[in-house]
Amino acid sequence: MNQRSASAVTAVRARARMIERLRxxxxxxxxxxxxxxxxxxxxxxxxxxASRAYExxxxxxxxxxxxxxxxxxxxxxxxxxxGRELGKTLEVGAGCGYQAAVLSCMAKEVYAIERIRTLxxxxxxxxxxxxxxxxxxxxxxxxxxxxxxxxxxxxxxxAGTASVPKxxxxxxxxxxxxxxxxxxxxxxxLMVERSADGRLKESRYDAVRFVPLLAGTE
Numbered sequence: 248m249n250q251r252s253a254s255a256v257t258a259v260r261a262r263a264r265m266i267e268r269l270r271x272x273x274x275x276x277x278x279x280x281x282x283x284x285x286x287x288x289x290x291x292x293x294x295x296x297a298s299r300a301y302e303x304x305x306x307x308x309x310x311x312x313x314x315x316x317x318x319x320x321x322x323x324x325x326x327x328x329x330g331r332e333l334g335k336t337l338e339v340g341a342g343c344g345y346q347a348a349v350l351s352c353m354a355k356e357v358y359a360i361e362r363i364r365t366l367x368x369x370x371x372x373x374x375x376x377x378x379x380x381x382x383x384x385x386x387x388x389x390x391x392x393x394x395x396x397x398x399x400x401x402x403x404x405x406a407g408t409a410s411v412p413k414x415x416x417x418x419x420x421x422x423x424x425x426x427x428x429x430x431x432x433x434x435x436x437l438m439v440e441r442s443a444d445g446r447l448k449e450s451r452y453d454a455v456r457f458v459p460l461l462a463g464t465e
Contacts, residue, residue: 258289261301268303269321276325282352283321288314291345291373308343310363312458315405319455320346326438326452327401327426328353334400337418339389339427340460344370346405351382358396360385362464390462392418399423406460407434421445428457 266284274280289300292314296306305313324346327333333354338347341359343366350357359382361367367386374382385393389404390412397418404415404427411427419425419441429437429451436452 258287258300262288265301265303265317269318272303272318274318274321274325276328276330278328278353279321279325282324282349283317285352286345286348286377288317288345290376291343291348308366308369310365312342312363312366314343314345315457320349322453323403323426323436324349324353326436327403327424329424332400334420334423335396335398336401336403337393337396337399337415338403338405339392339415340405341370341384342366342405344373344384346403347382347384348374348377348379350403351379354401355381357382358385358393358399359383360387360389360393362386362388362461364465386464388463390414390460394418401425402427404428404460405457407431407455407457408460411437411439412460416447427460428455431459 266280289297292300292306303316303318305316307313335356336350336354338359341347341361347357347359370384392414398420399418400420400423402415402425407428409431421443423441425439427437428434434455436455438450440448
């Protein structure tokens, strides 16, 4: 077995251990587990950190950003899905592209927006080998959403904010669901669900820690 083949086998085994750990941590949606198992997380982290790709920890991406720990990715997507289809999905804060790739395994369409040009270019490079036809990356200010592609059935925000950005609520379809880390310091996962007649319902879940949601681009 050559080095490349050995590395591939090691990654598959590490990913299998990650999935088993997610089950033990309470992730029960088989679609989420299958999507997490399908995406090679080691391709989305810096080469020096590839050996830690399947640990349950956030890892630095540069630009003062991180790739979220696997449990948090799985938990947010499981809450967002809640036994239903994701439909057309907006991800705010694409980062390295990992979560967008996982979402693409479950959603009809995924639009992932990132405000840092260095990261969006890296995400494109990371995602290119996977050839995901239902995933579109956008460079722009995620705090204003993506009005040209709205409305969205599901919206997931990978950055903390003190309040739900109004443009994101406006781009949420009837019966749509939005999840984000709410809070500047002490953050909790907030789910916002829109009823068929437009009313909004909020639910709070786990304590989390994310980098802040910033406006503008760089």
